[in-house]
Amino acid sequence: MDKSKANAYSNEYLHIYFKLNAQYEAYAKSLGFSYSTLSALRIILEHNGRCTQKTICEYAFLPKQTVNAIVTGLLRHGIIRMSELDSDRRQKVIRFTDKGLEFAFEAIQKIKNAESKAMESLDESQRTAMLTAAKLYVSxxxxxxLE
Structure with missing residues (x-):
């Protein structure tokens, strides 16, 4: 394949990636949050009782200052609470309040349901091809x- 055609495919893939992120951003905004905050909610939910600010930084690729601002906002809204880790008192584990857990579960479950339905709408060969190609491309x- 010539270089200009490869560039066109790369640009198209990047455009698709940005459109996917824009859908998550629009959903987050409909809930009154940023995409970063929605990502943090999902990470906290998926790391049930084992999530720290460092965990969010690592999984969401966000700087410490951004994560701190997200956590501060969630604390202020009564969505999360924090407590010291027994193993390292300098770190605090993030847990949902009852109100926060209900909100996060509903918000994240809607995303997961939409993702599942979108995946189910593809036939097996489309799913396999998409995932195989994406993994190979990333690798x-x-x-x-690194070259």
Whole structure:
């Protein structure tokens, strides 16, 4: 494949990636949050009782200051509470309040349901091809960035 055609495909893939993120951003805004805050809610939910600010930084690729601002906002809204880790008192584990758990579960479950329905709408060969190609693309991109 020539370089200009490869660039066109790369641009198209990037455009698709941005459109996907825009859908998550629009959903987050409909809830009154940013995409980063919605991502943090999902990470906290999926790390049930084992989530720290560091966990959110690592999974969402967000800087500490951003995560701190997100956590401060969630605390202010009564969505989460924090307590010291027994193993390291400098770190605090993030847990949902009852109100926060109900809200986060509903918000994240809607995303998961939509993701499942979208995946179910593809036939098996489409799902397999999409996932196989995406994994290979990510792996090769990683390798080429290290050159």
């Amino acid at each position: 090769r991109l990683h390798d080429y960035l």
